[in-house]
Amino acid sequence: MQNWSFAPIFESPLLVVGIGVALLGLISLVRPYRTLTSARRRWLVGLRALAIVILGIVMLRPGRTVTEVQTRQATVIVLTDETESMLQPSAQDDLSRWEHQQQTWQQTSVFLRNQSEQVSPRWFGYTDRLSQQRWGQAESEGDLQQPKGKFTDLGTAIHQAVSSEPGQQIHAVVLMGDGRQTAYRGEVDIRQAIDELRRRGIPLIGVPFGREGDALDSKDVAIEQLPQQFRVFSGNEIEINAIAKLRGLLGQPKQVQLKLTPSDGPTQVIQTLEVTATEADDIQPVQFTFTADSPGTYLLEVSAETAEGELLLANNRQTAYLTVLEGGLRVLYLYGNRLGEQLEMRRSLASSQDIELTESYIRHLSADDWPDPRANVLIDQEYDVLILEDVHADAIGEENLAAVAEAVADGKGIMMVGGFYSFGPGAYLDSPLEPVLPIEMELFERQEVGADLPVRRIFHLDREIRMQVTKPHPLNQLESSGQIWNQLPALQGANLFQGVKASGEVILASEQNEPLMVTSQHGLGRVVAFAGDSTMRWARLGFADPLRRFWRQNILWLARRENLQQRDVWLQLDQRRFVPEAEIEFQAGVDVLGGELLELEKLKWNIALTNKENESQQISVAMRGGVWEGMLPVLPKPGEYQLLAEVTNEGQSVGKAMVNFQIIDEQPERSNPLADFQQFNRLADMTADSGGRVVAPDELDKVLLNVIEKANEQEVEIEMSWQLGATPSSAWLLLLILSGLFSVDWMLRKKWGMV
Numbered sequence: 001m002q003n004w005s006f007a008p009i010f011e012s013p014l015l016v017v018g019i020g021v022a023l024l025g026l027i028s029l030v031r032p033y034r035t036l037t038s039a040r041r042r043w044l045v046g047l048r049a050l051a052i053v054i055l056g057i058v059m060l061r062p063g064r065t066v067t068e069v070q071t072r073q074a075t076v077i078v079l080t081d082e083t084e085s086m087l088q089p090s091a092q093d094d095l096s097r098w099e100h101q102q103q104t105w106q107q108t109s110v111f112l113r114n115q116s117e118q119v120s121p122r123w124f125g126y127t128d129r130l131s132q133q134r135w136g137q138a139e140s141e142g143d144l145q146q147p148k149g150k151f152t153d154l155g156t157a158i159h160q161a162v163s164s165e166p167g168q169q170i171h172a173v174v175l176m177g178d179g180r181q182t183a184y185r186g187e188v189d190i191r192q193a194i195d196e197l198r199r200r201g202i203p204l205i206g207v208p209f210g211r212e213g214d215a216l217d218s219k220d221v222a223i224e225q226l227p228q229q230f231r232v233f234s235g236n237e238i239e240i241n242a243i244a245k246l247r248g249l250l251g252q253p254k255q256v257q258l259k260l261t262p263s264d265g266p267t268q269v270i271q272t273l274e275v276t277a278t279e280a281d282d283i284q285p286v287q288f289t290f291t292a293d294s295p296g297t298y299l300l301e302v303s304a305e306t307a308e309g310e311l312l313l314a315n316n317r318q319t320a321y322l323t324v325l326e327g328g329l330r331v332l333y334l335y336g337n338r339l340g341e342q343l344e345m346r347r348s349l350a351s352s353q354d355i356e357l358t359e360s361y362i363r364h365l366s367a368d369d370w371p372d373p374r375a376n377v378l379i380d381q382e383y384d385v386l387i388l389e390d391v392h393a394d395a396i397g398e399e400n401l402a403a404v405a406e407a408v409a410d411g412k413g414i415m416m417v418g419g420f421y422s423f424g425p426g427a428y429l430d431s432p433l434e435p436v437l438p439i440e441m442e443l444f445e446r447q448e449v450g451a452d453l454p455v456r457r458i459f460h461l462d463r464e465i466r467m468q469v470t471k472p473h474p475l476n477q478l479e480s481s482g483q484i485w486n487q488l489p490a491l492q493g494a495n496l497f498q499g500v501k502a503s504g505e506v507i508l509a510s511e512q513n514e515p516l517m518v519t520s521q522h523g524l525g526r527v528v529a530f531a532g533d534s535t536m537r538w539a540r541l542g543f544a545d546p547l548r549r550f551w552r553q554n555i556l557w558l559a560r561r562e563n564l565q566q567r568d569v570w571l572q573l574d575q576r577r578f579v580p581e582a583e584i585e586f587q588a589g590v591d592v593l594g595g596e597l598l599e600l601e602k603l604k605w606n607i608a609l610t611n612k613e614n615e616s617q618q619i620s621v622a623m624r625g626g627v628w629e630g631m632l633p634v635l636p637k638p639g640e641y642q643l644l645a646e647v648t649n650e651g652q653s654v655g656k657a658m659v660n661f662q663i664i665d666e667q668p669e670r671s672n673p674l675a676d677f678q679q680f681n682r683l684a685d686m687t688a689d690s691g692g693r694v695v696a697p698d699e700l701d702k703v704l705l706n707v708i709e710k711a712n713e714q715e716v717e718i719e720m721s722w723q724l725g726a727t728p729s730s731a732w733l734l735l736l737i738l739s740g741l742f743s744v745d746w747m748l749r750k751k752w753g754m755v
Contacts, residue, residue, distance in 0.1 A: 007061040007723070020056040024049060040752060044745060051741045058734060063723035074119045074171045074711035076112070076704060077161050080105055081177025081209075082125040083149035084669035088178070090209050097209040097675070098147050101176050104207065104697040108174075111701045118708050122165070126157035128183045133164065150580075150669060153183035154679075155190035158204070162196055170202045172691070172707045174700070175683070178210040179676035182668040194686045203691035203707075206684045207700055210675025218674055219248035221304045222315040223256070223286075228576035230300065230322045232292045233356045240288040242302050242318065246277035254305045258288040260322070261299040275304075297660070298322040299640075314665065321576055321660055328354040329559050332383035334375065336362045337390040337419055337533070344536035345387075348548040355555060358383070362391050364421060367449045371397025379403045384412060385558045389533065390419025392449060393427040401432040408436050409523030413558025418495040418533040420447055420455050425495070438504030438520035439497045439529050464490040465510045467517075467532070473507040474557050475519065475528070478546045489541045491516075494531035504529075519557075526558050545589065545600075545626025569647050569655035571607075576661045584632040584661075588621060588645055590654060600626060603654065607645045611637070619643070638665040 008016045027048045036044075086098035095103070112121045125131040127149025154175070162170060181190065197204055226242040244256055253276045261267040275284040286302065303317035310316075331349060335342045338361065349357045360374045371394065378386070378400040386404060393401060408414050416422055416437065424445030428434055434441065445459045469476045469485055478484045497515050500506055508517035518529045538547040572587045590603060605628060607619040621630040635641065641661055647654040677694070684692040695703050725731050749755050 002064055002066045005063050005065065007063060009059050009061070013060065016056055016059045019059065020052055023052045023055075027052075036752065040748070043748060047741055047745045047748075051738060051745075054734070054737060054741075058725055061723055061725065063721060063726075065722075066720045072169075072711050073117075074708040075122070075165065075168055076119055076172045076174065076707065077122045077124070077165070077170060078105070078108070078174045079157055079161055079176060080123070080125050081152070082131070082147045083127050083152045083177075083180075083182070084147055085152070085178050085180055085182070086147040086209070088210060091211055097178055100209050100697065104176070104209075104700060108700055108704070111704065115705075115708055118712055119704075122161070124157070124161050124164075126153075126161075126177075127151060128153040128156065128186070130157050130160040130164075151183040152177070152180055152669065153186040153188075154179075154181050154683075155186045155188040155193040156183075158190075158193040159188040159196060162193075162200070162202065170200065171711045172203050172205055172704070173197065174205045174207060174704070175680070176207045176209065179206070179208055179679035180669070181676075181679065190683070194683055197687050197692075198690070201690045202687065203693070204684050204687045205692065205700070205703060205707075206680035206694040207697055208675050208677050208680045208694065209697065212675055212677040219307045219310045220312055220315070221246055221249065221254055221307050221310065223302050223304050223318045224315075226302050226318040226320050228320055230320060231325070231350075232322070233325050233328065234292055234295050237289060237291050238322075240290075240300065240302065242286045244275045244284045244286050244304055246275065246282045246284060248280065249277045249307055250280050250282075251276065251278075252307070254307065256286050256302065256304045258290070259301040259303065261301070262294075263297050263299075267301075292322070292324040295324045295326045297658070298324065299660070319662065325356075328356050329385065329555060329561070330383045331355055331357045331385045331387065331555055332377065333357060333359040333387045333389070334362055334391050334396070335359065335387075335389040336364050336392065336395065336421055340390055340419060340533045341417055341536055342389065344539045344547060345551055347539075348551040349555065355552070362395050364390075364392060364395065364449060367392075367394060370395045371400065375400050378407075381407045381412065383407075385555050386412065386414045387417065388414070388422070389417035390421050391426065392421040392447075393431045393433070394449075395421075398432060405432045405436050405522075408525035408527065411524040411560075413526045413528075413555075413560075415528040415530065415554055415558060418531045420460075421449075422533075423495050423529070423531075424498060425456065425459055436522045436527055437529055438501050438518045438527055439515070440499030440501060442498050445498065459496050461494045461496050461510070461514060461531070464492065465494055465514075465516070465532070466490045467508045468511060470506050470509050473505075473519065475517065475550075475553055476507050477553075478549050484546055488543055488546060489537045491532045492534040492537065494533070497529070497531060526560065528554060528558060530554075542625040569645060569657040571643055571645050571657045571659040573643075573659055573661055577664050578635070578661065580636045580638060580663055580665060581634050582663075584635070586630050586632065586643065586659075588628040588630070588657070589626070590647055599649075602649055604648045605645060606648070607643065609633075610642045610644065612640050635663050638663045 006013065027045060080101060081097075086101060087096050090097045090100040092100055109123075112119055121135045122133055123135040124133060128151040158173060158175065161173065194204070222245040224243050224245060226240070230238060230240070232238045240258060244254070246254065253274050255272055255274055257272045258270045259267050260270050270290050271288045273286060273288070275286065277284065288302075298321070300320045300322045301317055306313060306316060333342070333345070342359070346357060346359060349355050360377075362372045362374060370392075375396040378396065381403060386407075404414065414436065419426070423437070423439060424441035425447035427446050428437065429441040429443055429445070445456075447456055467485055467488070476485070494510075494516055497518070500515050500518055501520070503520045504518040505520065506515040506518050509515050516531045520527045535547055535550065538544070569590050570588065573584070578584055588605065588607070590600070600623065605621050607621060607630065608616045609619050609632060610616045617633070619630050619632060621628040632643075639662070641663065643659045643661070645657045647656075680694045684694045686692065691707070693703070725734060746755070
């Protein structure tokens with residue numbers, strides 16, 4: 001069926017007619033050829049009238065619309081699994097899942113080519129990402145490639161495949177594979193992908209490959225959740241915790257061993273335990289305890305006995321790194337505010353190999369359970385320096401405070417850090433610690449205990465405060481020039497000291513000369529009262545190195561080791577186990593203990609990355625905020641690696657540091673030999689209203705034929721429109737006609753002597 005129509009310019013046929021009449025009148029009135037014969041005049045008028053008529057037709061813009069009824073071509077998307085799990089056995093004993101899938105796909109591709117007039121296929125391979133569309137490019141090849149994908153992300157594969165056809169009606173998505181979702185954090189959640197199918201009315205046809213079964217059909221022992229690194233001082237007891245996952249081993253005892261390998265010696269079995277599964281798929285905790293003796297770096301391994309018939313053996317062991325340090329300064333840190341100094345202070349102190357930090361949090365929601373039993377460690381006096389931050393005196397208890405006062409008099413060091421429950425607000429007036437602290441306190445300062453009670457801010461400096469050096473002291477020498485205090489971020493507040501005792505020495509004060517850090521000596525011990533509690537801002541604003549030096553110097557001075565000269569070169573990784581090709585960042589630095597100061601800009605770093613085969617490559621670093629940062633190259637190969645750093649200053653060695661780490665291959669695609677048929681059933685059921693189902697590989701062609709026939713039953717009216725001048729061919733034709741008319745007109749006039 002066809003229809004003719006007109007679309008005149010300015011939507012006015014009368015205007016077009018008027019223009020035509022005006023032009024015809026114009027050529028009839030203008031007579032520049034009076035000497036011409038009538039015949040010649042008729043020729044010229046006829047040519048020009050014909051041009052005007054053609055121009056009028058063009059301005060009317062005639063068009064034709066042809067409507068045809070056609071059957072719809074079916075659009076089918078096929079997704080094939082290309083992960084390593086497809087190398088597992090299929091339901092057919094002599095074939096792997098990959099081989100079975102390849103056979104099925106070859107048969108299906110032949111079927112689709114035979115139906116090329118009725119179907120428009122799309123073919124993608126998937127792992128944790130989607131391949132390029134392959135239909136029409138490589139579908140005739142026998143084996144496209146071997147499966148190499150390390151993870152499966154079904155949600156992303158389905159969603160990206162459907163999104164590749166925007167605005168196109170898709171009649172089916174065929175999902176081939178084993179149904180295992182192994183990607184830890186998929187880009188698109190499976191439910192989101194299925195919701196998109198349901199919204200667009202697309203059925204999911206699942207074609208599973210592999211063997212279906214329950215946990216008893218496969219056996220596996222796996223060691224998991226072993227921490228990546230341990231750090232302990234020699235002579236201390238260390239606890240190693242992990243879990244053993246036992247599948248298909250109900251009632252069968254299995255041995256789990258803890259092994260220790262020094263950097264220069266043979267492996268030793270430290271302890272052997274036995275675990276027994278009480279369920280078909282069970283998790284049993286594993287705990288080892290031993291005493292760390294000799295200082296050094298060790299490879300620690302927890303390994304489980306292999307089960308008969310176990311297919312995956314790589315997960316039977318997990319390793320970690322153990323660093324045993326020589327006995328150092330023992331620091332006990334009690335704090336009552338998790339938002340205060342504790343996080344950055346612990347980082348600063350823990351990175352020093354000469355400081356053994358023990359910390360404990362004291363709650364202040366209610367005083368009903370005070371004294372807190374965690375404060376009883378003070379009686380044992382097994383510490384060299386005690387730090388108290390925002391801890392109420394009653395939470396510690398009078399007996400414990402008396403033990404602290406006695407310990408300080410005998411030579412221990414103590415530092416009290418600011419907070420709402422420190423100094424006078426924390427009820428230390430008339431406590432055993434009152435004569436120890438170098439500041440004055442008043443009874444009216446006392447802060448009531450309770451989460452719902454208001455803070456008495458009148459006894460605090462509730463403003464930003466910049467610290468200034470009042471006199472040189474080992475605690476305020478953070479760098480050689482002394483200008484660093486003008487650059488450090490301001491404190492967010494501080495305790496307001498009511499006064500300073502005669503024995504106290506103010507070494508830091510505010511711009512208004514309010515004392516912020518006061519030192520003194522009590523008996524044989526040293527004491528520091530620090531009103532601030534927000535130096536953690538230094539690290540967060542780019543001054544991590546001065547912060548580390550600040551806290552370490554406090555500890556060394558309190559322990560009477562401020563004259564100890566020691567350089568510690570360190571390397572730090574956030575973790576010790578990485579998956580292949582992970583982005584691995586590290587930090588490095590130099591901590592100088594004692595009075596020596598180094599110019600960091602003059603230090604030269606030589607950092608080398610070495611693998612187990614002793615192949616080495618140099619790693620570059622860049623300094624940022626007193627810390628050097630670097631990025632390791634992509635490491636695709638699993639194994640043990642070592643990062644070794646040496647620092648020199650004007651040609652002389654400052655020190656060395658070493659850190660070991662692992663690239664592990666967890667093989668999630670090989671950890672379970674069973675296909676997840678239930679996954680296919682769940683996904684297909686969610687699109688059942690549109691025809692979603694799970695089919696056997698040999699039934700796929702029959703189901704696709706049904707999809708194609710159903711799509712062909714849908715008749716679609718297709719309109720094909722044409723308009724004069726709108727297509728290139730008609731526009732060129734008009735141009736040629738008009739050009740021809742004007743050319744003939746010009747030639748005639750030239751022949752007759754008119755031009």
